[in-house]
Amino acid sequence: MNAPMSIKGRSSPARGRERLVVIGNGMAGCRAVEEILARAPDRYDITIFGAEPRVNYNRIMLSPVLAGEKRFEEIVINPQEWYDDNAITLVWGDRVDYIDREHKSVVARSGRVEPYDRLLIATGSDPFIIPVPGHDLDGVVTFRDLDDVDRMLAAAETGGDAVVIGGGLLGLEAAHGLSLRGMKVTVVHLMPTLMERQLDEAAGWLLRKELEGRGQTILTGANTKHIHGVDGRVVGIELEDGTRVKADIVVMAAGIRPATGLAKAAGLDVERGILVDDHMVTSDPAILAVGECVQHRGLCYGLVAPLWDMCRSLADFATDAPTGYSGSVTSTKLKVSGIDLFSAGDFSGGEGCEDIVLRDASRGIYKRIVLKDDRIVGTVLYGDTADGNWYFDLMRRQEDLSDIREGLIFGQAFASGGALADPSAAVAALSDDAEICGCNGVSKGTVVKCIEGGAHSLDAVRAGCKASASCGSCTGLVESLLSVTLGGDVESGPKAMCKCTSFTHGDVRRQIVEKGLREIPQVMQELHWSTPDGCASCRPALNYYLLCAWPGEYVDDQKSRFVNERMHANIQKDGTYSVVPRMWGGITNPRELRAIADVVEKYDAPMVKVTGGQRLDIFGIRKEDLPAVWADLNAAGMVSGHAYGKSLRTVKTCVGSEWCRFGTQDSTGLGVQIERMTWGSWMPHKFKIAVSGCPRNCAEATIKDFGVVCVDSGYELHVGGNGGIKVRATDLLCKVESEREALDHCAAFIQLYREEAYYLERTAPWIERVGLDHVKERLFSDPDTVAQLAARFRFSQTFMQDDPWARRAAGERSDLHSHIATVRPVAAEMEKA
Amino acid sequence: MMFGDWLDIGPVTQIEAGTARTLPVQGGEEIAVFHTMRGEFFALVNACPHRKGPLSQGIVHGDVVTCPLHNWTISLRSGNALGSDEGCVPSIPLKVDAGRIYLKRSAVVAPRAGPAGTGARAA
Numbered sequence: 016m017n018a019p020m021s022i023k024g025r026s027s028p029a030r031g032r033e034r035l036v037v038i039g040n041g042m043a044g045c046r047a048v049e050e051i052l053a054r055a056p057d058r059y060d061i062t063i064f065g066a067e068p069r070v071n072y073n074r075i076m077l078s079p080v081l082a083g084e085k086r087f088e089e090i091v092i093n094p095q096e097w098y099d100d101n102a103i104t105l106v107w108g109d110r111v112d113y114i115d116r117e118h119k120s121v122v123a124r125s126g127r128v129e130p131y132d133r134l135l136i137a138t139g140s141d142p143f144i145i146p147v148p149g150h151d152l153d154g155v156v157t158f159r160d161l162d163d164v165d166r167m168l169a170a171a172e173t174g175g176d177a178v179v180i181g182g183g184l185l186g187l188e189a190a191h192g193l194s195l196r197g198m199k200v201t202v203v204h205l206m207p208t209l210m211e212r213q214l215d216e217a218a219g220w221l222l223r224k225e226l227e228g229r230g231q232t233i234l235t236g237a238n239t240k241h242i243h244g245v246d247g248r249v250v251g252i253e254l255e256d257g258t259r260v261k262a263d264i265v266v267m268a269a270g271i272r273p274a275t276g277l278a279k280a281a282g283l284d285v286e287r288g289i290l291v292d293d294h295m296v297t298s299d300p301a302i303l304a305v306g307e308c309v310q311h312r313g314l315c316y317g318l319v320a321p322l323w324d325m326c327r328s329l330a331d332f333a334t335d336a337p338t339g340y341s342g343s344v345t346s347t348k349l350k351v352s353g354i355d356l357f358s359a360g361d362f363s364g365g366e367g368c369e370d371i372v373l374r375d376a377s378r379g380i381y382k383r384i385v386l387k388d389d390r391i392v393g394t395v396l397y398g399d400t401a402d403g404n405w406y407f408d409l410m411r412r413q414e415d416l417s418d419i420r421e422g423l424i425f426g427q428a429f430a431s432g433g434a435l436a437d438p439s440a441a442v443a444a445l446s447d448d449a450e451i452c453g454c455n456g457v458s459k460g461t462v463v464k465c466i467e468g469g470a471h472s473l474d475a476v477r478a479g480c481k482a483s484a485s486c487g488s489c490t491g492l493v494e495s496l497l498s499v500t501l502g503g504d505v506e507s508g509p510k511a512m513c514k515c516t517s518f519t520h521g522d523v524r525r526q527i528v529e530k531g532l533r534e535i536p537q538v539m540q541e542l543h544w545s546t547p548d549g550c551a552s553c554r555p556a557l558n559y560y561l562l563c564a565w566p567g568e569y570v571d572d573q574k575s576r577f578v579n580e581r582m583h584a585n586i587q588k589d590g591t592y593s594v595v596p597r598m599w600g601g602i603t604n605p606r607e608l609r610a611i612a613d614v615v616e617k618y619d620a621p622m623v624k625v626t627g628g629q630r631l632d633i634f635g636i637r638k639e640d641l642p643a644v645w646a647d648l649n650a651a652g653m654v655s656g657h658a659y660g661k662s663l664r665t666v667k668t669c670v671g672s673e674w675c676r677f678g679t680q681d682s683t684g685l686g687v688q689i690e691r692m693t694w695g696s697w698m699p700h701k702f703k704i705a706v707s708g709c710p711r712n713c714a715e716a717t718i719k720d721f722g723v724v725c726v727d728s729g730y731e732l733h734v735g736g737n738g739g740i741k742v743r744a745t746d747l748l749c750k751v752e753s754e755r756e757a758l759d760h761c762a763a764f765i766q767l768y769r770e771e772a773y774y775l776e777r778t779a780p781w782i783e784r785v786g787l788d789h790v791k792e793r794l795f796s797d798p799d800t801v802a803q804l805a806a807r808f809r810f811s812q813t814f815m816q817d818d819p820w821a822r823r824a825a826g827e828r829s830d831l832h833s834h835i836a837t838v839r840p841v842a843a844e845m846e847k848a
Numbered sequence: 849m850m851f852g853d854w855l856d857i858g859p860v861t862q863i864e865a866g867t868a869r870t871l872p873v874q875g876g877e878e879i880a881v882f883h884t885m886r887g888e889f890f891a892l893v894n895a896c897p898h899r900k901g902p903l904s905q906g907i908v909h910g911d912v913v914t915c916p917l918h919n920w921t922i923s924l925r926s927g928n929a930l931g932s933d934e935g936c937v938p939s940i941p942l943k944v945d946a947g948r949i950y951l952k953r954s955a956v957v958a959p960r961a962g963p964a965g966t967g968a969r970a971a
């Protein structure tokens with residue numbers, strides 16, 4: 016840093032002028048001075064203190080400097096001549112240490128005392144340094160000023176690895192710059208979504224994919240525990256989960272804090288920022304404050320736009336023409352070249368808020384407008400930000416949009432088209448050769464002809480002319496064409512999966528496989544979900560479809576699981592759980608029974624009951640006790656019975672030929688084999704199996720999803736039975752001669768059901784929907800199919816047959832079973848649980 | 849131990865986004881603290897207005913939780929039942945500061961039917 020020095024402007028100050036001292040030579044301080052000079056050039060004798068050894072520059076353009084897109088000279092706002100021409104004394108590199116309010120003067124580190132009539136504090140903000148061990152190592156830098164950029168550039172010269180802590184605006188811009196400079200960059204972000212203050216999950220996911228595509232590694236939900244160093248120099252970081260990332264440089268971009276130290280020491284009113292009124296006056300009438308260091312009407316701003324508004328109001332006041340600042344509505348754009356991203360207002364939704372979402376997968380576009388009372392309260396745009404300013408303007412003016420809301424999401428050009436604001440009218444007004452479906456190149460004329468030719472439903476149109484059959488983004492247009500062409504005669508097609516999408520379960524399953532979709536946010540984006548993160552209906556369904564489509568690859572999303580599958584036990588009406596250990600084929604032994612009895616006593620279970628599926632159900636276990644209960648049951652050799660899952664429940668058996676005088680085959684033995692093969696598999700819905708040793712059918716195999724009835728000559732295989740609300744007896748699928756064949760057919764049938772049924776569809780309604788002939792045709796038309804399906808099932812099982820109880824008993828996901836803490840209400844004291 | 853109006857209940861990282869965790873209050877009603885996928889935090893009494901189901905165990909989507917017992921959907925922002933269902937569960941004012949979660953002490957001491965609480969966005 017250069018030695019402290021001051022540069023006196025050319026003309027000496029005239030006597031009688033008021034003395035204005037500005038602490039801070041940044042964007043806010045200088046802008047305020049500019050505004051004052053524009054109103055009253057001769058009113059003040061001005062001195063500016065700047066901590067950085069250079070003239071005033073545009074701090075928000077540091078990102079392009081880091082990225083190599085701009086040079087420092089190009090981002091200077093006010094060169095030396097400006098200070099000279101306006102007779103401003105710039106004191107740089109000399110920090111103000113103390114404000115002496117009594118004597119109305121400031122004292123700098125060098126001992127310089129500068130008296131003031133009016134003082135302006137524009138100290139901006141300081142980067143927030145996460146106080147983890149190692150934060151003071153050499154090579155740990157912030158991203159706030161040009162010196163930081165120089166440090167980063169020096170590190171980037173030798174290449175290597177960079178870690179950026181913080182996936183907000185600043186962090187991502189730093190990461191982008193370092194990446195362009197040739198470093199291998201990892202972004203470590205505490206929250207699950209990048210830029211979560213500006214983006215919702217969907218847009219954050221798109222951004223993440225784009226950045227990953229550019230070679231950055233993005234770690235979300237990642238908490239830095241330690242920064243490691245060797246000889247005082249950083250070598251890497253360690254996350255809370257133990258992950259280590261190599262780093263030659265660590266950039267702390269975890270947020271900023273208003274720099275209020277001086278003001279606080281001077282006794283001014285300070286909360287998060289320095290408190291100011293609408294004229295930017297602090298609790299001392301002689302002291303003003305502006306920019307990121309202030310708190311106005313409860314808000315602190317970290318963006319540049321509010322600063323301009325504040326400076327105008329400040330200058331109006333300082334030149335005796337007060338107007339008053341009433342706060343700012345802010346918007347954000349990410350300055351990363353090639354990524355279009357816009358965010359404004361409050362998009363977190365809330366009571367009375369409505370979302371309008373448009374997704375265009377083929378062009379990577381996501382747009383979301385949040386309306387309240389027909390007025391925009393927030394906007395997130397990704398991929399196409401052309402209308403960002405228009406939406407922002409509508410939001411700031413709080414315009415009532417009830418007249419144009421239907422077309423609003425399509426942008427200004429569409430929505431402002433007068434009569435075209437009504438989508439039906441807009442569609443009717445289109446010419447016959449206007450393209451409706453971009454994916455399949457289908458014109459309006461073709462769609463109308465198809466409808467007039469008898470296609471009276473969306474599905475019929477899709478089948479007839481392919482419009483809306485691919486990405487689905489023109490579904491709304493096709494539906495409008497249907498209603499315009501047919502009036503009220505549109506037939507409603509199969510039911511959509513849920514209110515988040517117009518696609519059916521079948522559409523979604525098919526497209527997951529066809530398009531190779533591998534994560535829930537990706538499915539939602541590619542299939543144009545109308546909600547940001549789905550609902551309690553579609554999330555579990557998508558989780559299952561992905562699990563089924565990509566065995567061993569897809570990582571189960573516990574957040575998308577119903578409570579029972581997340582807790583591996585059955586929730587009861589009082590919030591406790593019931594626990595059912597597996598009893599293979601309904602056979603047990605003294606050791607297991609003793610372990611169960613011990614658990615019942617040890618945990619005071621109020622009831623233990625024999626279930627319909629030939630096992631024992633222990634009731635009234637608290638979620639905190641579940642891992643210990645499981646550990647005890649595991650110790651006796653028992654595993655999860657999955658009585659809670661959309662999965663294989665039990666295989667019920669009769670005693671069969673080993674004991675029964677009527678038994679024809681070893682039904683218990685086969686039952687155990689089947690259960691060993693099928694346990695742990697996730698399915699569209701619960702799945703029950705039974706094996707009866709003779710046609711007397713004591714195991715009730717003909718009301719199970721898959722039932723085996725042994726006969727002298729072999730095994731009859733039955734499918735699609737149900738003993739629930741609507742009793743359905745099974746259909747006979749086929750008869751086989753060996754246990755091996757029975758096992759293979761069982762595996763093949765389950766896999767077909769897993770791959771083709773809709774989520775929460777039992778085998779009975781599935782077979783009623785598709786027909787038994789379809790199932791037989793899929794299984795038997797090709798002699799290899801049974802073997803292929805069975806192989807797919809067995810492959811998938813290699814990832815599933817892992818006792819979830821054992822992992823929990825060993826401490827996995829203990830957060831699901833523990834409280835955060837306990838509160839003693841008398842003094843509202845808290846104890847770590 | 850931190851005093852004042854706000855009770856520090858620990859770091860934001862202790863609750864995975866899209867889930868909730870519980871905070872029993874001795875002699876009072878258990879509190880569920882939610883962390884949404886968008887990074888917001890909310891606190892409600894952990895009992896559905898319908899049949900007292902533990903809301904902490906429901907699926908969290910948007911700023912809504914679906915009760916695990918009978919699929920009522922409850923606004924995390926207000927505690928109100930949404931859709932055709934009617935009812936309200938008390939919400940506890942919550943704020944996030946410097947990566948830690950704070951609950952309004954007075955609301956924890958006496959969980960009660962009060963005005964809707966406010967959501968807080970993580971820093």
